[in-house]
Amino acid sequence: MTPLxxxxxxxxxxxxxxLLQEGVAPHQVIFPARPPAxxxxxxxxxxxxxxxxxxxxxxxxxxxxxxEKLRWVHLTSAGYTRYDTAEFRASAAxxxxxxxxxxxxxAVPCAEHVFTFMLAQSRRLPLSLRSRFGSGDPEWYxxxxxxxSLRGQNVLILGYGAIATKLIEMLRPFDAQIVALxxxxxxxxxxxxxxxxxxxxxxxxxxxxxxILPANADSEGFISAERLASMxxxxxxxxxxxxTTVDQDALLAALRSGQLAAAWLDVTEPEPLPxxxxxxxxxxxxxxxxxxxxxxxxxxxxxxxxxxxxxRFVAETPLVDRIF
Amino acid sequence: MTPLxxxxxxxxxxxxxxLLQEGVAPHQVIFPARPPAxxxxxxxxxxxxxxxxxxxxxxxxxxxxxxEKLRWVHLTSAGYTRYDTAEFRASAAxxxxxxxxxxxxxAVPCAEHVFTFMLAQSRRLPLSLRSRFGSGDPEWYxxxxxxxSLRGQNVLILGYGAIATKLIEMLRPFDAQIVALxxxxxxxxxxxxxxxxxxxxxxxxxxxxxxILPANADSEGFISAERLASMxxxxxxxxxxxxTTVDQDALLAALRSGQLAAAWLDVTEPEPLPxxxxxxxxxxxxxxxxxxxxxxxxxxxxxxxxxxxxxRFVAETPLVDRIF
Numbered sequence: 025m026t027p028l029x030x031x032x033x034x035x036x037x038x039x040x041x042x043l044l045q046e047g048v049a050p051h052q053v054i055f056p057a058r059p060p061a062x063x064x065x066x067x068x069x070x071x072x073x074x075x076x077x078x079x080x081x082x083x084x085x086x087x088x089x090x091x092e093k094l095r096w097v098h099l100t101s102a103g104y105t106r107y108d109t110a111e112f113r114a115s116a117a118x119x120x121x122x123x124x125x126x127x128x129x130x131a132v133p134c135a136e137h138v139f140t141f142m143l144a145q146s147r148r149l150p151l152s153l154r155s156r157f158g159s160g161d162p163e164w165y166x167x168x169x170x171x172x173s174l175r176g177q178n179v180l181i182l183g184y185g186a187i188a189t190k191l192i193e194m195l196r197p198f199d200a201q202i203v204a205l206x207x208x209x210x211x212x213x214x215x216x217x218x219x220x221x222x223x224x225x226x227x228x229x230x231x232x233x234x235x236i237l238p239a240n241a242d243s244e245g246f247i248s249a250e251r252l253a254s255m256x257x258x259x260x261x262x263x264x265x266x267x268t269t270v271d272q273d274a275l276l277a278a279l280r281s282g283q284l285a286a287a288w289l290d291v292t293e294p295e296p297l298p299x300x301x302x303x304x305x306x307x308x309x310x311x312x313x314x315x316x317x318x319x320x321x322x323x324x325x326x327x328x329x330x331x332x333x334x335x336r337f338v339a340e341t342p343l344v345d346r347i348f
Numbered sequence: 349m350t351p352l353x354x355x356x357x358x359x360x361x362x363x364x365x366x367l368l369q370e371g372v373a374p375h376q377v378i379f380p381a382r383p384p385a386x387x388x389x390x391x392x393x394x395x396x397x398x399x400x401x402x403x404x405x406x407x408x409x410x411x412x413x414x415x416e417k418l419r420w421v422h423l424t425s426a427g428y429t430r431y432d433t434a435e436f437r438a439s440a441a442x443x444x445x446x447x448x449x450x451x452x453x454x455a456v457p458c459a460e461h462v463f464t465f466m467l468a469q470s471r472r473l474p475l476s477l478r479s480r481f482g483s484g485d486p487e488w489y490x491x492x493x494x495x496x497s498l499r500g501q502n503v504l505i506l507g508y509g510a511i512a513t514k515l516i517e518m519l520r521p522f523d524a525q526i527v528a529l530x531x532x533x534x535x536x537x538x539x540x541x542x543x544x545x546x547x548x549x550x551x552x553x554x555x556x557x558x559x560i561l562p563a564n565a566d567s568e569g570f571i572s573a574e575r576l577a578s579m580x581x582x583x584x585x586x587x588x589x590x591x592t593t594v595d596q597d598a599l600l601a602a603l604r605s606g607q608l609a610a611a612w613l614d615v616t617e618p619e620p621l622p623x624x625x626x627x628x629x630x631x632x633x634x635x636x637x638x639x640x641x642x643x644x645x646x647x648x649x650x651x652x653x654x655x656x657x658x659x660r661f662v663a664e665t666p667l668v669d670r671i672f
Binding site for chain 2: 035133140143144147152157168170171172174197297310313315319321
């Protein structure tokens with residue numbers, strides 16, 4: 025078998041690079057002339073790409089279009105916005121190009137991150153960590169009484185996939201009432217499914233709305249002024265999907281009016297927000313800088329996940345986390 | 349039956365007070381001349397106390413000793429430090445005085461609070477909420493890589509009771525390796541028990557040490573310099589028990605040396621800490637102001653819990669949360 029060439033534009037530590045090279049041997053890793061800026065940054069065109077059988081990273085669409093050899097693209101992210109077009113899907117299908125992502129790598133940390141948001145909101149952690157009230161102080165009673173439980177709360181999860189599945193497991197001991205939004209119920213879900221038809225009712229019932237929607241044409245501005253207005257007054261919105269799915273002006277207005285009690289965002293549009301963005305100054309808006317999927321040895325787990333799929337590719341067995 | 353007199357020194361909202369009075373009727377609630385300062389504040393002697401059959405609140409020991417009528421003390425707290433003496437236990441036993449606490453009321457919020465601490469530590473929430481790094485920034489990679497998971501972590505719980513039981517349920521989906529310290533294993537525990545003999549090994553193995561110990565003569569300074577030194581380097585300590593169980597100078601030294609990666613404290617000695625206390629300035633020490641047991645309608649749940657026990661008392665059936 026002629027050695028396969030794997031074009032990697034992934035920003036890797038030396039140990040992760042070694043893991044990759046040893047893991048694919050005797051197949052060969054090839055690299056762009058200019059090193060990549062980040063895991064999510066789009067690569068520029070590089071002549072070496074045209075020699076590759078496999079692309080591991082975030083290859084740009086025009087490079088993929090120009091390549092005649094490429095048979096498989098493995099993305100280092102869970103999100104795949106720039107690939108999620110009818111045109112690319114059709115072209116991948118026509119030429120038999122496999123496309124997989126790293127969804128399995130990020131599902132657990134993402135689910136734990138948003139679950140942490142939910143508990144931190146319930147226990148009023150940001151406020152509580154700043155407070156120095158003494159027992160008996162009237163403000164101390166207010167803080168204690170505002171520190172609530174997730175028990176029995178109504179949770180709506182927008183987007184049913186690997187992250188939602190993990191989050192549902194974590195919420196089980198809390199006896200939360202969980203509903204998830206999915207385009208079509210498939211019958212394999214762990215919780216009741218609301219389709220778009222049932223969404224207004226689900227939004228009106230939820231105490232906590234967890235947005236895991238990917239960015240695509242359908243989800244752009246999904247959390248609109250209208251949908252924010254249809255939520256229960258005092259609900260809390262969490263976003264670990266993509267920033268573009270939220271109308272941020274409408275979100276700001278909903279926070280200021282008290283329609284939403286709080287918002288917890290790991291993603292915004294743009295990232296990071298400019299320093300003078302009003303959401304950064306909003307006291308009930310809590311923002312982390314797109315770290316929900318982060319975990320120790322992250323690039324190594326991304327490489328290991330790729331290598332496991334690479335072994336399947338070589339053995340001609342079905343790949344995991346296939347998106348197209 | 350002669351109406352019973354219930355002496356209440358509990359700081360109650362008007363609705364909670366009404367709930368109490370209606371709940372015990374036709375029995376009678378009597379009050380101290382001076383209203384109580386807080387849930388945990390010790391009452392002063394009040395002549396009305398001597399008429400009471402039941403004390404609901406935080407009655408002082410000398411009032412209890414002077415009373416000839418008193419048959420039952422129901423404490424509004426889960427902790428009962430000031431009552432936990434050999435002398436009081438013996439005197440209660442000798443005169444047939446029942447003593448119960450509000451442990452059931454606080455177990456769920458306390459467990460959720462410390463679980464929130466554990467997740468917030470794992471996801472580096474305080475740092476992450478302050479960070480505005482962009483994707484690809486070297487500090488962004490550091491933050492992402494420092495944001496870990498509770499999965500498979502070793503957890504040692506000091507004190508096995510209602511809070512530990514709830515915490516263990518919440519940790520189940522994380523496949524954590526949990527050990528709990530209990531004076532004597534009773535065989536009904538949900539996790540392996542370490543007794544004092546096995547404590548050094550348990551301390552050395554734990555990534556997370558959750559201190560739920562009550563304050564008493566045995567637990568004073570329990571988290572000593574020696575025990576801190578025997579912990580795994582980089583472990584995290586949580587305290588939702590009582591502040592006196594920790595040698596705070598030794599804790600500060602352990603945080604400064606990196607022996608502990610972080611400490612999350614809901615209780616300190618004293619409370620609140622003076623504004624210039626060095627633990628308040630320590631970057632990896634996170635302190636909430638004794639709010640772990642807090643929850644919405646807290647005084648009402650305390651009253652409801654008392655009323656449920658009151659009905660048992662009147663019916664002469666065993667009381668719940670009996671401590672002596």
